[in-house]
Amino acid sequence: MARHTPxxxxxxxxxxxxxxxxxxxxxxxxxxxxxxxxxxxxVSAADKKTEKILFEELSKARPGYGFLMxxxxxxxxxxxxxxxxxxxxxxxxxxxxxxxQFAISVGLEREGQMVAGVIYNxxxxxxxxxxxxxxxxxxxxxxxxxxxxxITQCVIGCxxxxxxxxxxxxxxKEERAVMQNASGLxxxxxxxxxxxxxxxxxxxxxxxxxxxxxxxxxGIVLVREAGGTVSDINGREDMLNSGGIIVGNEMxxxxxxxxxxxxxxx
Numbered sequence: 001m002a003r004h005t006p007x008x009x010x011x012x013x014x015x016x017x018x019x020x021x022x023x024x025x026x027x028x029x030x031x032x033x034x035x036x037x038x039x040x041x042x043v044s045a046a047d048k049k050t051e052k053i054l055f056e057e058l059s060k061a062r063p064g065y066g067f068l069m070x071x072x073x074x075x076x077x078x079x080x081x082x083x084x085x086x087x088x089x090x091x092x093x094x095x096x097x098x099x100x101q102f103a104i105s106v107g108l109e110r111e112g113q114m115v116a117g118v119i120y121n122x123x124x125x126x127x128x129x130x131x132x133x134x135x136x137x138x139x140x141x142x143x144x145x146x147x148x149x150x151i152t153q154c155v156i157g158c159x160x161x162x163x164x165x166x167x168x169x170x171x172x173k174e175e176r177a178v179m180q181n182a183s184g185l186x187x188x189x190x191x192x193x194x195x196x197x198x199x200x201x202x203x204x205x206x207x208x209x210x211x212x213x214x215x216x217x218x219g220i221v222l223v224r225e226a227g228g229t230v231s232d233i234n235g236r237e238d239m240l241n242s243g244g245i246i247v248g249n250e251m252x253x254x255x256x257x258x259x260x261x262x263x264x265x266x
Contacts, residue, residue, distance in 0.1 A: 007062075007108065008131055011118045014057035015104050018050045019122040022089065022104070026123060029098050043089070043096050047071060050088035050104060058084050058106075070214050083109045085217035085240075091190030093162075100124065105192035107217025114240075117218025119196045128196040128222055136199050136225035145228040145248070146201040151255040154248075155184040157194040159208030167209065170264060174207075177263035178256070191245075195219025198247050199226035205248030205256045209233055213240040220245075229253035233260070 004012075025046040051071045058065065062084075066077035069086045077083070084106060089095060091102030100123035108116040119128040128143075130136035136143040148154050156178055161171050179185055186203065188194055191211055197203040199222040216239055223230050231237060233244030235257060246257050 005131060005134070007116055008118075008129060010058065010061040011106055011108070011116060012127065012129065014054050014061070015106055015118050015120045015127075017057055018053040018088065018104055019120055021049055021053065022046060022095075022102075023122045026095060026098075026100070029095065043092055046095070047089045047092065051086060054084075054086055054088060054104070054106065068213060070212065081111050085109055085114075085214050087192060087212075087214035090192040090215060094189045099189070101188050101193060102190050103192045103196075105214060105218045107214075107219075107221065109217065114217055114220045117221035119192045119218050119222065121193060126196075128199065128218075130199070130218075130222040130225035132221060132225070134225065136222045138196075138200055143199045143222070143226040144201060145198060145223065145226045146204045146252075147249065148204050149249075149251045151181050151205070151252055151259070152183060154182050154204035154252055155186060155202075156182045156256065157186050157188060157197060157203040157206035159191060159194070159211070160187050161210065165210060171209075173263045173266060174260050177259050177266075181255075181259055191215040192219050195245075195247060196222055198228060199223045201226075205246070205252045207233070207244075207246045207256060207260060209244040211239075211243050211245060216240065216245055219247075223247045231257070 048071050064077045064079035066083040067075040087105040090105050095102045103119050103121045106118045115132040117130050194206045198206050229250045230247050232239045232242040239245045
């Protein structure tokens with residue numbers, strides 16, 4: 001691959017620079033767990049600091065590109081055809097609890113299509129990257145989605161709606177249906193990494209609803225470039241707007257979609 005095409009070089013450099021602060025901050029979280037003030041403000045500061053570095057580095061390297069960021073929202077650029085979609089800390093709750101399952105996620109959108117993505121877990125030093133037409137990689141290893149063809153042999157990732165989120169009852173119906181059909185169900189707490197895990201063949205499939213665009217942007221490119229199928233919950237390709245996503249190889253994506261649809265309509 002042109003793993004180091006100019007745009008990928010820019011993305012990787014920005015992510016690695018931003019990750020250094022998160023690595024340091026993650027080491028501090030454990031100490032903060034016992035303080036009266038609690039670690040919430042600290043994590044929020046870590047989030048904003050990481051996003052600021054990403055914004056500065058990417059703006060410097062590609063002046064004029066727009067941004068869609070979790071903390072900073074929409075920043076219009078002079079170049080209307082390119083937009084960075086950024087989650088500076090996906091898996092905040094994990095980070096807050098000292099669980100090393102979180103990531104920086106940066107996707108590049110061109111003319112409304114996701115064309116490049118980088119997802120980096122600073123604790124495990126796993127750098128997932130993909131560019132349209134160039135394949136998906138974990139560090140320097142080429143990735144392929146799992147080849148399993150029967151969902152009964154599959155491990156499926158999911159997200160679970162937490163307090164303040166709607167559709168708890170719908171999820172419970174979906175969960176029950178998938179549990180009855182799959183080998184195992186996993187909830188890891190960082191959607192970007194869940195998508196990267198499907199690209200790497202660690203998960204055979206994944207679904208979640210009520211996600212934000214920055215949770216999915218980079219992961220969409222990774223799964224597709226690893227040979228996977230991506231759709232929203234209704235089988236369309238409107239993931240970033242609808243907030244729902246189903247991924248897997250072609251067979252498992254089809255089986256999982258069917259199971260979820262039947263559960264929701266039950």
